[in-house]
Amino acid sequence: MGSELLALDCLVHLFSYLEAPALLRAARVNQAWNEAAGTTSLWRRMCLDRWTFCNISNLTPGEIVGMAYLSDNEHVFGAGKLRSVVCTASTDGTIRAWQVQEGTQIWSSPSQEVPFVKVITVPQYKLAISTDAYGTIKVWHGETGEELAAFSTSSSSSSLVTYSVNNKPFLTAATAEGAIYTLEVPNLNQVSCIAAFQNSSIDLLLCSPDKQWLVAGSTENADTSPKIFYTDCLINPGDEPPISSSLPVNNCAVVCWLPKAPARIAVMHQDRMSVRRNITVFDLAVKKSKCKTEVLAQQVASFTLPQSTWTTAILMEGHGTETILLGCGSNLKLYSIFGTQLEAFQHHNNTITSIWVDSFRVVTSSLDLSLRVYTWKKVNKISSLTSRYYLLGGTHRWSRVMNNLHSRGVHSYSRTRAGLPTNPASLPNATGTHLHTRSHLTTFRLLVFIGSFFIFLNLIIILQLFFH
Numbered sequence: 001m002g003s004e005l006l007a008l009d010c011l012v013h014l015f016s017y018l019e020a021p022a023l024l025r026a027a028r029v030n031q032a033w034n035e036a037a038g039t040t041s042l043w044r045r046m047c048l049d050r051w052t053f054c055n056i057s058n059l060t061p062g063e064i065v066g067m068a069y070l071s072d073n074e075h076v077f078g079a080g081k082l083r084s085v086v087c088t089a090s091t092d093g094t095i096r097a098w099q100v101q102e103g104t105q106i107w108s109s110p111s112q113e114v115p116f117v118k119v120i121t122v123p124q125y126k127l128a129i130s131t132d133a134y135g136t137i138k139v140w141h142g143e144t145g146e147e148l149a150a151f152s153t154s155s156s157s158s159s160l161v162t163y164s165v166n167n168k169p170f171l172t173a174a175t176a177e178g179a180i181y182t183l184e185v186p187n188l189n190q191v192s193c194i195a196a197f198q199n200s201s202i203d204l205l206l207c208s209p210d211k212q213w214l215v216a217g218s219t220e221n222a223d224t225s226p227k228i229f230y231t232d233c234l235i236n237p238g239d240e241p242p243i244s245s246s247l248p249v250n251n252c253a254v255v256c257w258l259p260k261a262p263a264r265i266a267v268m269h270q271d272r273m274s275v276r277r278n279i280t281v282f283d284l285a286v287k288k289s290k291c292k293t294e295v296l297a298q299q300v301a302s303f304t305l306p307q308s309t310w311t312t313a314i315l316m317e318g319h320g321t322e323t324i325l326l327g328c329g330s331n332l333k334l335y336s337i338f339g340t341q342l343e344a345f346q347h348h349n350n351t352i353t354s355i356w357v358d359s360f361r362v363v364t365s366s367l368d369l370s371l372r373v374y375t376w377k378k379v380n381k382i383s384s385l386t387s388r389y390y391l392l393g394g395t396h397r398w399s400r401v402m403n404n405l406h407s408r409g410v411h412s413y414s415r416t417r418a419g420l421p422t423n424p425a426s427l428p429n430a431t432g433t434h435l436h437t438r439s440h441l442t443t444f445r446l447l448v449f450i451g452s453f454f455i456f457l458n459l460i461i462i463l464q465l466f467f468h
Helices: 008-015 020-026 031-037 040-050 231-235 439-467
Strands: 064-069 085-090 094-099 104-108 116-122 127-132 136-141 147-152 157-165 168-175 179-184 190-195 204-207 213-217 227-230 244-246 252-257 264-270 277-288 293-304 314-319 323-328 331-336 341-345 352-357 361-366 371-379 382-391
Touching (some): 020 031, 085 116, 094 127, 116 157, 127 157, 157 231, 179 231, 190 231, 204 252, 213 231, 213 252, 227 293, 314 352, 323 352, 331 352
Antiparallel strands (some): 064 085, 094 104, 116 127, 127 136, 136 147, 157 168, 179 190, 204 213, 213 227, 264 277, 277 293, 314 323, 371 382
């Protein structure tokens, strides 16, 4: 009997025994096989088998206060290499590592009396770094949970950032009293310590894409200007104070780097005499002479945001050299650095809590329990976004049980958007993937989900190539 005589249901049943690579090859045989291979139920099963999530909040005795992705980009679809590992810090005084696919705990640190307040990771070195309420920083081996080093700042550490220079990792920690410590990783030997601000908590701390610049600032003190430090002076201190420069703006709210211009920084700040918010963009450079070396910050653009639109906290990310993404409430807007609004989206029903940006895609998460995916394109040499699809969340009714936890059932199904096939059967679909977490951890949830979710996105792209 020829394959063309088999009914669609028979083909679907036979294809249910195939793994993804074989199913993709089958889709190339003929039109009938292509239609059968694109059946939603086949891909739903594989997605659920590979990308289920554990209820970490239920498994952890304390309340989760921080979460970070520990595993590298090891996911290879169809090759069996699926390992998503996250580290959590919780109020029970433990740091824990979790295997997300299996829903199992890999290791847990001994419980300490002082609660942890933050955890970050250095995936390329398999390290987790924590800080507690007393300002004690600890480094943990990411695979075993062994404590490798500890360092006390004697003050609550409000911000941590890691970076590598010449393949040597460093940690910079900013404290609530305005001090900045630079430490070697993983032994936490002190390299330098400077008093950046007088009695102002540093809650803005970002390293530039090229690792040459560090910006530090305070959103709590309206009279404090963000400072730019040359990282070489922090990791190779001399007799003179480290080279730095204050940006000529006050009342800073948020900063971001423009990744394709690594010495370009955008700062959102507020006028002293009004509630209007401005975005000013600077290019940074080092000027060396016989007598001294100084940091120069040259303003390249500045504009004022519409007053009626931006009344709440704003998320800001950069793309390319001249594009800024702003998330405020349920709105996502694109601006050029010269103030031109390029696009506006309002696809979420509640506040946007996180924005993930890379050179290919943008992913937003929201309190409405959804993730929205966009991809970049160029229109007349101007960056713009195309809305691709989204994952819808579950319901809050479970919050009345399970110790006030919100149910974060992420029902994964794709919707056709600009450029995707119009036949829903030609796209993979997954329902019932669950990730439970506390309501204030919506931002952290994106870190856990994003790795597996990007695999799902790449799979859709592969399917488009085969089916079309």
